[in-house]
Amino acid sequence: MVNYPNKLNRRLISNKTETQVTDFANRGMSFETAINATNDYYLSRGLAVIHKKPTPVQIVKVDYPRRSRAKIVEAYFRHASTTDYSGVYRGYYIDFEAKETRQKNSFPLKNFHQHQIDHMAHVLEQQGICFVLLHFSISQQTFLLPAKSLIAFYTEVKGQKSMPLDYIKKHGYPIEQGAFPQIPYLDIIEKKFVRR
Amino acid sequence: MVNYPNKLNRRLISNKTETQVTDFANRGMSFETAINATNDYYLSRGLAVIHKKPTPVQIVKVDYPRRSRAKIVEAYFRHASTTDYSGVYRGYYIDFEAKETRQKNSFPLKNFHQHQIDHMAHVLEQQGICFVLLHFSISQQTFLLPAKSLIAFYTEVKGQKSMPLDYIKKHGYPIEQGAFPQIPYLDIIEKKFVRR
Numbered sequence: 257m258v259n260y261p262n263k264l265n266r267r268l269i270s271n272k273t274e275t276q277v278t279d280f281a282n283r284g285m286s287f288e289t290a291i292n293a294t295n296d297y298y299l300s301r302g303l304a305v306i307h308k309k310p311t312p313v314q315i316v317k318v319d320y321p322r323r324s325r326a327k328i329v330e331a332y333f334r335h336a337s338t339t340d341y342s343g344v345y346r347g348y349y350i351d352f353e354a355k356e357t358r359q360k361n362s363f364p365l366k367n368f369h370q371h372q373i374d375h376m377a378h379v380l381e382q383q384g385i386c387f388v389l390l391h392f393s394i395s396q397q398t399f400l401l402p403a404k405s406l407i408a409f410y411t412e413v414k415g416q417k418s419m420p421l422d423y424i425k426k427h428g429y430p431i432e433q434g435a436f437p438q439i440p441y442l443d444i445i446e447k448k449f450v451r452r
Numbered sequence: 453m454v455n456y457p458n459k460l461n462r463r464l465i466s467n468k469t470e471t472q473v474t475d476f477a478n479r480g481m482s483f484e485t486a487i488n489a490t491n492d493y494y495l496s497r498g499l500a501v502i503h504k505k506p507t508p509v510q511i512v513k514v515d516y517p518r519r520s521r522a523k524i525v526e527a528y529f530r531h532a533s534t535t536d537y538s539g540v541y542r543g544y545y546i547d548f549e550a551k552e553t554r555q556k557n558s559f560p561l562k563n564f565h566q567h568q569i570d571h572m573a574h575v576l577e578q579q580g581i582c583f584v585l586l587h588f589s590i591s592q593q594t595f596l597l598p599a600k601s602l603i604a605f606y607t608e609v610k611g612q613k614s615m616p617l618d619y620i621k622k623h624g625y626p627i628e629q630g631a632f633p634q635i636p637y638l639d640i641i642e643k644k645f646v647r648r
Contacts, residue, residue, distance in 0.1 A: 305580070313511070328509065333522060344580035346579060349544065378498075382542060
């Protein structure tokens with residue numbers, strides 16, 4: 257939960273003079289941590305209920321030591337069959353994946369599996385709001401790209417290994433990093449996705 | 453994916469004469485397996501996209517043996533902070549927990565954690581559709597109880613260890629077990645929850 261009014265004020269004030277201060281990377285935060293903090297902010301303000309799903313793990317062997325809790329001693333990571341984040345905002349189903357790259361001018365498609373692309377297509381068929389948050393860590397730019405545009409690129413340009421930054425700029429929306437929340441992606445959802 | 457037309461036909465035919473045949477427990481299925489099969493059915497028919505979230509695990513130690521994939525060698529189960537199932541149906545956010553009991557006339561409340569109750573309240577505030585599926589394994593009865601009624605009972609009768617079957621019957625809806633899908637809970641959502 258984000259609940260530090262003094263720190264918040266300090267950051268909001270410094271935000272006006274030094275924009276770099278609000279950059280989550282400069283505050284030692286990873287992109288994922290910044291998204292989770294954003295979701296905590298939305299939850300604590302009653303704005304949305306959006307959670308990261310647990311990492312899928314295939315559990316093979318569990319020990320039950322006496323007087324202590326069950327201990328998993330053999331397990332393996334599984335590929336996610338859906339996206340990492342989902343939840344509800346004003347009655348709308350929200351579903352997204354967040355990825356970052358150190359490349360400068362394009363986003364590697366190996367970040368997305370066919371299963372996830374299929375899942376996004378299913379969500380769109382059910383009228384869910386679905387997108388990806390793409391972060392370029394060198395330039396510290398973040399974009400919201402609608403799933404429709406990701407699916408179109410992924411499907412139509414089979415064999416391409418990465419998606420050019422120009423394509424992302426053309427079909428997506430830049431997200432200005434803020435102090436609280438760090439990655440205010442709901443602003444774009446509210447303006448561009450929600451049916452009136 | 454459920455895709456066995458011959459078996460399906462056989463079951464539909466036998467369904468007409470012996471209702472017990474369609475009972476998932478008699479087919480060696482657990483309640484959870486029956487719900488997952490139901491969700492697979494809904495997904496394969498393009499009716500809804502609803503998934504069980506992975507079991508939350510706190511990963512402590514991972515080995516990276518040469519020439520093979522990462523192996524988790526120490527991890528622990530965590531309490532879920534949300535519900536187990538979520539997804540989208542015709543644009544509506546769907547969120548539920550499924551539990552079963554061997555008790556006959558009441559449902560033990562220890563099946564639900566405060567975190568989950570809080571999560572359900574947050575989902576309702578965001579206009580999500582939220583409920584629990586309660587299964588009595590001895591009588592093979594299944595009910596859909598709206599989260600609102602669970603929260604009310606949980607909050608108002610603090611100290612009560614279980615929720616009487618009569619309360620569940622009064623505030624919930626019985627789900628008739630079927631052949632495909634096994635637990636057709638969307639029928640109730642469509643009739644009772646969806647805004648027209």
